């Protein structure tokens with residue numbers, strides 16, 4: 001049936017292939033080396049949406065945000081040279097957080113490769129350690145299959161970003177097009193094994209025997225769609241769970257067995273419970289240093305089970321007694337039938353005591369007269385439905401968001417965890433708005449972070465993105481200032497930061513801008529924001545010297561937390 | 576004891592770059608890396624020697640290599656009965672008088688003299704790395720001008736090919752055709 005094949009250019013093949021991969025939206029920016037691709041977009045407008053960002057980094061974060069809420073592969077386009085290098089931070093962010101993404105970069109013509117041609121950058125070389133895989137396409141005949149492989153690699157196993165670099169002459173070259181349908185052939189791409197029967201039995205026995213177990217819930221739980229079996233496991237065996245930053249939402253915040261987040265700014269109850277546990281069951285998390293504290297003293301008396309889809313994560317940072325390389329949801333389902341109903345009253349009572357102590361300390365924070373970041377976030381939580389999507393940036397406000405916005409549903413928090421990329425939130429929120437069209441979307445950003453990709457206000461306005469942008473404006477790079485206060489004798493070197501008048505800036509960009517400095521005014525401002533179609537910015541002017549507690553200093557054990565002073569006791573540190 | 580890994584990789588551009596980058600980024604030490612054709616057309620075979628002593632860390636190195644899409648398979652042969660060989664060419668100072676002496680030494684090591692000049696000769700030797708070290712030590716007394724070593728290659732003893740497990744087999748039998756076990760992939764829609 002050769003006659004059925006169409007002759008298409010490489011540029012057309014790009015769009016045809018994206019459409020066949022189910023892509024609905026692409027975030028990108030044109031330039032000399034990807035002009036043929038943009039030129040052919042006109043013919044595909046009814047099938048695929050292109051969002052013009054203001055900076056390629058914004059495109060990468062937007063695709064990332066879109067992917068995190070939709071579960072689909074995010075797609076990014078950029079030209080060669082500076083366009084491609086502008087993607088790098090976004091690619092690294094996605095890589096660290098295992099976000100499936102395909103980046104399509106234009107490249108100088110194949111005939112000029114290696115000649116230091118205008119806007120030539122070895123982008124496959126530059127991103128080699130930051131991508132799950134990458135391709136430089138050198139024959140137009142390979143293009144369709146390459147795109148198909150890239151999507152497959154990006155979304156399967158442990159997801160991640162894949163880059164395809166396409167020289168300009170390949171975009172122009174013609175070939176017969178037929179999207180391949182036979183199964184993908186990748187001999188070196190290894191599917192994870194399933195858990196063995198012995199591993200399942202051993203896990204069941206370890207869980208049933210444990211008296212003080214804790215579940216560690218990571219991003220993998222959300223990616224594997226394992227929240228249901230996880231909740232069953234928790235409830236049958238009566239095991240409390242603590243989440244990582246990216247695991248938030250996997251267990252409802254209001255669930256009595258939810259300990260909250262673990263780690264550097266985790267809850268005291270989670271950190272104490274982890275340190276005193278006799279069993280840790282780590283699910284789809286990777287024992288990052290921000291969650292373990294000092295490795296040598298991490299949860300010293302526990303047996304450890306680690307389930308992860310990526311075999312190279314097992315025994316990497318923490319040595320475990322049982323390592324299972326498999327898909328999480330599958331393993332949890334296998335384990336459920338063997339579980340015994342655990343009575344862990346003593347253990348849960350101790351945890352309850354840690355929790356109530358923390359609540360007393362928090363009260364101080366929430367009763368302040370000057371507006372506090374915590375109060376703003378709590379008010380946003382009170383005023384928004386459970387399926388609201390929050391996109392937080394990086395800094396104190398990110399940690400306050402975790403503490404005061406109580407996520408009840410999966411995939412409702414989008415944040416840069418592994419890389420901690422300031423400037424992530426605004427473009428990522430624009431990305432999420434192309435999937436979650438009927439949901440409220442709130443950006444929570446610091447005054448430092450928002451200024452790092454502030455240009456994307458333009459994109460939000462041009463696209464009419466229905467997002468609310470809350471700036472927690474403390475006049476400082478607050479998290480760095482906090483470290484300076486605690487560990488550098490309060491020398492605030494280069495952390496005070498000025499801001500533009502955000503209300504005027506919003507107006508200049510053509511969106512609604514509000515400024516709030518009193519707690520009582522927040523509900524009215526939120527109501528006003530809800531009435532506006534399209535983006536709204538609210539500048540919350542808050543206390544400048546607030547601190548995020550608890551805090552585990554770098555190099556300390558997880559339970560050596562600096563605590564918010566207790567209202568009734570004279571101490572600032574507790575063990 | 577050194578770790579010896581045998582990796583079969585697709586013969587595609589950039590594969591060595593990916594492997595080198597991985598070792599650098601993960602802070603693993605490569606002591607020796609040799610690459611050449613294997614018995615399978617289109618697949619190159621690497622012998623990688625690392626200085627990692629610890630079993631769990633060794634496994635992490637292997638698992639990281641396996642994560643590279645173009646790496647077909649990796650076998651750790653450290654604990655298997657194995658023949659490990661290295662090849663070296665050594666240029667030694669020798670002006671007449673010492674030539675016979677050196678020839679006798681080289682002969683004891685089952686090496687060969689492959690080039691003779693007025694003031695130097697070139698010795699060729701193949702053997703276990705320790706044997707090569709030992710010959711170099713001995714020749715040092717005469718004055719070594721230049722050494723080139725080809726790195727270490729390994730092959731297991733016995734009739735099996737432990738590097739040829741499932742993945743390579745899958746690859747050989749299905750090049751260009753369907754081969755993935757789809758059912759094992761979650762969320763895969765191709």
Ligand SMILES: Cc1ncc(C[n+]2csc(CCOP(=O)(O)OP(=O)(O)O)c2C)c(N)n1
Pocket residue numbers: 393394395396397398420421422423445446447448449450472474476477478479480
């Ligand atoms: C791109 C980037 N540069 C620098 C940092 C280091 N850093 C981490 S938090 C932070 C301060 C963030 O300030 P702001 O956005 O105002 O938030 P706040 O901590 O005040 O809530 C900085 C500079 C970073 N994470 N990312």
